[in-house]
Amino acid sequence: MEQEMKADSDLDPDPDPKPGRSLTPSAPPGRLDDHEWLVQGRGTKPLPPPLDPVGEPGEQRSRPPFMQHSVPLMTEAAARRALLRFVASRCCYGSRAAGELAVQRLRQLGTYRYRLETFSESRLSEWAFEPFTKPGAAGPPGDAPLDPWDVEVGPPPLFQGQTRRCRVPGSALVRDCHRCHGHGRSKCGVCHGAGRTRCVTCKGSRRRLKQQKRCQLCSGTGRKRCNTCSGRGSKTCATCRGEKKLQHFKQLVIRWRNNVFEFVSEHHLNFPRELLSKVSGENIFKDENVVVYPIIDFPDPEISLASQRAVAEHSAAFATSSRILRQRQTIELIPITEVHCQYSGKPYLYYIYGLENEVRALDYPERCCCGCTVV
Ligand SMILES: [Zn+2]
Ligand SMILES: [Zn+2]
Ligand SMILES: [Zn+2]
Numbered sequence: 001m002e003q004e005m006k007a008d009s010d011l012d013p014d015p016d017p018k019p020g021r022s023l024t025p026s027a028p029p030g031r032l033d034d035h036e037w038l039v040q041g042r043g044t045k046p047l048p049p050p051l052d053p054v055g056e057p058g059e060q061r062s063r064p065p066f067m068q069h070s071v072p073l074m075t076e077a078a079a080r081r082a083l084l085r086f087v088a089s090r091c092c093y094g095s096r097a098a099g100e101l102a103v104q105r106l107r108q109l110g111t112y113r114y115r116l117e118t119f120s121e122s123r124l125s126e127w128a129f130e131p132f133t134k135p136g137a138a139g140p141p142g143d144a145p146l147d148p149w150d151v152e153v154g155p156p157p158l159f160q161g162q163t164r165r166c167r168v169p170g171s172a173l174v175r176d177c178h179r180c181h182g183h184g185r186s187k188c189g190v191c192h193g194a195g196r197t198r199c200v201t202c203k204g205s206r207r208r209l210k211q212q213k214r215c216q217l218c219s220g221t222g223r224k225r226c227n228t229c230s231g232r233g234s235k236t237c238a239t240c241r242g243e244k245k246l247q248h249f250k251q252l253v254i255r256w257r258n259n260v261f262e263f264v265s266e267h268h269l270n271f272p273r274e275l276l277s278k279v280s281g282e283n284i285f286k287d288e289n290v291v292v293y294p295i296i297d298f299p300d301p302e303i304s305l306a307s308q309r310a311v312a313e314h315s316a317a318f319a320t321s322s323r324i325l326r327q328r329q330t331i332e333l334i335p336i337t338e339v340h341c342q343y344s345g346k347p348y349l350y351y352i353y354g355l356e357n358e359v360r361a362l363d364y365p366e367r368c369c370c371g372c373t374v375v
Contacts, residue, residue: 066298069284071110071335074352076103079339082352086359097366101343109336111267113281114303116292116310116329118259119159122322123148125168125250132174132245148252149323156256158326164254171250177240184244186237188229195233196223256325259314263306269336271351271360279354281332288328295329303331 080103087093125148148168156162176182187193198204202215204222214220225231236242264273285298295307307329318324337352343365350361 063293063295064285064287066331067284069282069333071108071333072282072355074106074108074335074337076106078357079103079106079337079352082357082359083339083350083361085357086361087364092367093361093364094366097343097364101341101348101365103339103341105340107338107340109267109269109338110281110333111276111336112265112298112300112303113276113332113334114263114265114295114306114310114329115332116261116307116314116327117159118261118314118318118324119326119328120257120259120318120322120324121156122255122257124253124255126253127248128251129246129248131177131239131241131243132247133243151252153252153254159258159328160256161258162256164256165251166254168250168252173248174245175248177237177244177246179239180237180244182244184237184240184242185234188226188233188235190228191226191233193233195226195229195231197226198222199224257322259318261306261310261314263303263310264334265300265302265306267336269338269351271336271353275358275360276334276353279334279356279358281334281355283330284333285331286328287330288326290326291324292327292329295331298331 080098083098084095087095087098151166151168153164153166156164177184180186188195191197199206199215199218199222201217202222206215206218206220206222207213215222218224226233229235237244240246262277264276267273285295287295292311294311295304298304298307310329311327314324314327334354335352339350339352341348341350346365348363348365350359350364352359
């Protein structure tokens with residue numbers, strides 16, 4: 001039994017504290033009661049979806065049929081071509097054996113791969129801020145939607161991981177900048193507000209060390225104008241960019257994920273199953289809906305069981321913390337061919353798998369021992 005749950009990677013929130021993108025160090029002062037549904041104070045938390053799911057499973061609907069299927073025919077010539085191509089891709093495998101070995105028997109098998117993809121949406125809200133540049137532009141607070149799930153966002157591309165941020169209308173609050181306390185400027189960190197720093201040439205001694213002459217760079221004062229603040233002792237506040245006020249607002253972080261459950265049925269071959277997840281197979285079943293029903297009557301009971309487990313697991317994992325927007329389940333038949341052959345009087349066996357005709361050839365008879373160091 002082999003299964004895996006994985007999610008598409010997506011963008012993590014930007015850790016840089018830039019205006020407009022970042023979390024405020026604390027919630028803006030006052031009036032938080034106006035925003036009852038918004039996350040209070042520091043940090044964020046996912047917002048549970050409403051109890052009613054957006055889409056109910058439809059009426060009892062007919063399930064798509066299982067397609068007639070058989071593994072694609074493998075010929076001796078195709079088996080040799082696949083091996084030659086494989087050998088050519090390996091620097092220390094010689095092609096002579098692949099060309100000369102006598103194929104004796106092809107044993108064609110197939111194994112099923114079941115996949116359930118659950119496309120889910122989760123939402124969380126966070127405080128963000130930006131310099132307040134347009135007096136009068138901020139609407140009165142208090143008319144934010146009561147439920148973050150009521151904020152309308154455009155539909156995402158299905159089955160693709162993505163993160164989108166959007167501003168919650170009516171959530172803006174304008175406050176004095178917490179960094180500069182509304183001055184628009186902050187003390188220069190290099191000269192600590194003095195506007196002058198120690199002369200680097202004479203290190204404050206006012207004289208050139210060797211000549212004992214007056215230092216010309218600081219005219220013998222030992223100090224120089226601070227380059228960072230151009231001698232002003234302060235600089236424009238980086239948080240409000242000199243605007244003195246910040247507009248705090250709620251932003252919704254909407255994250256779509258494609259969660260994948262994968263299962264490959266038992267094939268009784270000396271062949272690692274991990275290799276099979278990298279190749280494609282013949283599509284024999286595809287079912288897509290808001291919510292799919294578990295398969296119960298597939299000829300291979302292992303696949304039906306996997307489907308039942310997958311649907312139950314995904315429902316338990318995603319239905320409470322996020323909203324399931326769509327599900328898709330597929331079954332593929334992955335061909336595997338065992339190629340029995342003879343080379344230099346000895347039996348030899350290799351495998352061809354997937355529609356791509358990938359090759360697994362252990363103990364290939366003609367290998368040099370160069371160690372394959374790439375120079
Ligand atoms: Zn300075
Ligand atoms: Zn000097
Ligand atoms: Zn400021």
